[in-house]
Amino acid sequence: MRWMWIDRIIEFEPRRRMVSIKTVSLAxxxxxxxxxADAVTDPSRGDRPAVPVMPGSLILEGMAQTAGILVGHAEHxxxxxxxxxxxxxxxxxxxxxxxxxxxxxxxxxxxxxGASTHGTVHAFKxxxxxxxxxxxxxxxxxxxxxxxxxSGMGFPQxxxxxxxxxxxxxxxxxxxADF
Amino acid sequence: MTRDEIYAKVREILADTLSVDEExxxxxxxxxxxxxxxxxxxxxxxxQLEKGFGFKIGQNELFPQGVAQxxxxxxxxxxxxxxxxxxxxxxxxxxxxxxxxxxQLSKIHEIFTVDSIxxxxxxxxxxxG
Numbered sequence: 320m321r322w323m324w325i326d327r328i329i330e331f332e333p334r335r336r337m338v339s340i341k342t343v344s345l346a347x348x349x350x351x352x353x354x355x356a357d358a359v360t361d362p363s364r365g366d367r368p369a370v371p372v373m374p375g376s377l378i379l380e381g382m383a384q385t386a387g388i389l390v391g392h393a394e395h396x397x398x399x400x401x402x403x404x405x406x407x408x409x410x411x412x413x414x415x416x417x418x419x420x421x422x423x424x425x426x427x428x429x430x431x432x433g434a435s436t437h438g439t440v441h442a443f444k445x446x447x448x449x450x451x452x453x454x455x456x457x458x459x460x461x462x463x464x465x466x467x468x469x470s471g472m473g474f475p476q477x478x479x480x481x482x483x484x485x486x487x488x489x490x491x492x493x494x495x496a497d498f
Numbered sequence: 499m500t501r502d503e504i505y506a507k508v509r510e511i512l513a514d515t516l517s518v519d520e521e522x523x524x525x526x527x528x529x530x531x532x533x534x535x536x537x538x539x540x541x542x543x544x545x546q547l548e549k550g551f552g553f554k555i556g557q558n559e560l561f562p563q564g565v566a567q568x569x570x571x572x573x574x575x576x577x578x579x580x581x582x583x584x585x586x587x588x589x590x591x592x593x594x595x596x597x598x599x600x601x602q603l604s605k606i607h608e609i610f611t612v613d614s615i616x617x618x619x620x621x622x623x624x625x626x627g
Contacts, residue, residue: 403538403541404538404542406542427549428545428548428549430544430557431557432541432557433538433541435542435545461541461542461545463538463541
């Protein structure tokens with residue numbers, strides 16, 4: 320499983336809504352190279368060590384994967400669905416290891432050329448239960464079905480977007496992945 | 499809904515979709531050249547117009563597609579007179595007068611002006627009653 324930024328799909332209404340979760344773990348290598356912008360790290364001054372935080376760009380990728388699967392499923396994974404535009408991305412707080420992120424993606428518009436989605440990101444501390452989830456941001460995206468692009472540009476025949484990694488994730492989440 | 503009201507709302511939608519100041523949007527502004535629209539923005543604009551005005555826009559209804567792929571319509575990088583006639587019929591909201599003088603395919607985006615979108619919306623709103 321490479322470059323998967325969601326762990327499991329937990330709710331799914333085809334063509335309408337998908338909810339996924341991702342638990343941020345200190346075992347993830349990228350966290351050891353990414354710290355809060357206001358971190359201070361001079362031990363000689365008695366500063367505390369920098370605290371690793373989940374990069375906002377990867378939180379955005381988690382939403383893009385959630386919304387992308389939702390949109391891809393609506394077209395039975397026949398279309399190559401690519402993230403084409405980030406209409407809005409607002410994340411209000413840093414996310415630390417031990418936090419579970421919950422991505423809720425809702426289809427706003429869907430047609431033969433592409434789709435737009437509205438997304439909300441919640442965070443809750445592992446073990447505290449989803450009832451304690453706190454909304455931490457909103458991410459609105461646009462997806463293009465690239466074989467339908469206006470310029471008529473050609474792309475490889477096989478669907479390189481929905482790879483085996485995605486199929487494994489779908490199967491693990493109880494969603495049909497025979498395509 | 500008057501044309502002025504439509505224009506004001508189209509301006510608002512374009513400012514939001516293309517991240518430009520409303521003051522920079524004029525009726526003659528071209529979407530790509532003046533306002534910096536990229537190809538995905540055309541789909542975004544369609545979606546926002548549908549939402550904002552409450553009508554449905556069919557594929558190929560607002561912006562021309564498939565022109566470049568049709569050998570009848572494009573020859574040596576130029577849109578043929580047959581191609582222009584087909585476009586004029588299919589997309590009455592665009593003004594092709596200037597384009598006709600030098601119909602290079604690479605310049606077709608110059609017909610995508612703010613005014614052409616207002617024309618389109620006005621016709622759709624009138625059809626809806």
